[in-house]
Amino acid sequence: MRRTRLLDRKKDAREKIQLGGLIVKAGLRETDKAILLGILMDASKRLGDINERDRWRAIGKAAF
Structure with missing residues (x-):
């Protein structure tokens, strides 16, 4: 059980680092944290729009 918690914490930390x-x-490193959160919250509301989702995915893939 203790090992499982440790692995879960490591997985969580790695995910946060990746994000x-x-x-x-x-x-966006220098962007105010409140602005970043606002952007992400607004975007999360738009995830249901398949066209928007596809557009964002294309932008992201091009950036990678």
């Missing part, structure tokens, strides 16, 4: 890396890659 932070996306912010840096997008050129």
Whole structure:
């Protein structure tokens, strides 16, 4: 059980680091955190729009 918690914490930390890396890659490192959260919350509401989703995916794939 203790090992499982440790592995879960490591997995969680790695995921957070990767997500932070996306912010840096997008050129948003210096952006106010409240603005970033607002952008992400607004985008999460738009995820149901398949056209928007496809457009964002294309932009992201091109950036990678």
